[in-house]
Amino acid sequence: MDDLITMQDLTNEQVISLLDEAERLLPVARGEAYEPLLQGKVLANLFYEPSTRTRMSFEAAMKRLGGSVMNLGALAGSSVSKGETLYDTMQMINGYADVAVLRHPRQGAAQYSADAVDIPIINAGDGAGHHPTQTLLDLFTIRSCHGRLDGLDVVLVGDLRYGRTVHSLSHALSRFGARLTFISPESLSMPAEIVSDLQDSGVEVTEDADLQAHIDDADVIYMTRIQKERFPDEDEYRKVAGIYRLQLSDLAGAKQAMIVMHPLPRVGEIESDIDSTEHAKYFEQAFYGVVSRMALLCSVLGVDVPEVFG
């Protein structure tokens, strides 16, 4: 694998292999072992849009493996503010770094960059397009908690229309035989072409606006934030803001092993009284971003992850 632009760049076998490698890297991510597999390698973090978890977890991943990181920094202080094209910036980065992580407001920016340079490009979000490393860490979280990816009942909740995370995750889960339930207000429902693609590939899909009716059968409840910035009209946003708020009393009949996930940041979708339960996995999920990205960085840089650290 040279670049990771969408999850379609990975076969199921490659996904499983990355998750296996990520699992082996857990002691390194926790700081319990030091394995400088990427010593001497330089990562360029190019975030043209705000990011907290993705940028920091890539940085943590690289540094835990002995590599170093350059950040593009605030756009106001860079050549971007002077009108430099993405193409020119990428040519420069091609000479400075061994691998680049890119988040950009324009869709297709990651593929465009990958075509423009020789170093591997990892897509960390391109507009409303793809965010494959979020999907990898989501799959890692699900497999870590349930011991498998296949045959699970996964309920995705909230903004299913604009959320790139839920689009990628639905496609990825469908490849592993999950049953999917989409919970959203009608105005934020999963795009029809995605539902149709999933059904064509034989996935059992249920769509509903009522979350409570699906909690007790779920193995995974994946909450998402209603993204205010996506609404052209604030009145439209207010109609659906806060529509789904998961609280402890909602989980009374939930399976013991059911997990609650969220890509974060949350703004009220999950009440804090759930945080201390065994169901809450969203902070663990954020940590798993480090191991998933460690495995990915090793893969694109052609570095083998040892079977056993010693």
Next chain:
Amino acid sequence: MSEMRRVTAICNGTVIDHIPAGQAPLMMRMLGVDSGRSNPISMVMNVPSNKQGRKDVMKIEDRELSQVELDRLAIVAPHASVSIIRNYGVAEKRQLILADEMVDIARCSFANCITKDPREPMPNRILVISSEPLEMRCAYCGRSQDLDSVIENLL
């Protein structure tokens, strides 16, 4: 009257036959022909055809279209036949080939695609996923492009 007699034979140039009826003006646009300054062009439209019912025919004098130019036309007229004419005779027969990828023929139609930034210098690339039915996607953002939007966004 045969449709080929509606316009005179040409001495040298290119004849494109079996164009879907009504599409010849669009093909001229796709070829980037400047109608005010180009070589002589004869065009017949909506003439009877045994194969197609009705068809268009174009004759471009004193210009042999290259295979690259012809392939630009393949999304509109995949079954058109092309004759290169020299000294009133058919010197060469060519087919339009719908390539897997169209480079710098049209811009992606999606408003937020990276290629919508006019300063970005990389080529516009539209991938042809299937020919029948015609399915095209931007090579960068992955958005589907229908024939109308490709025509609207011709470069």
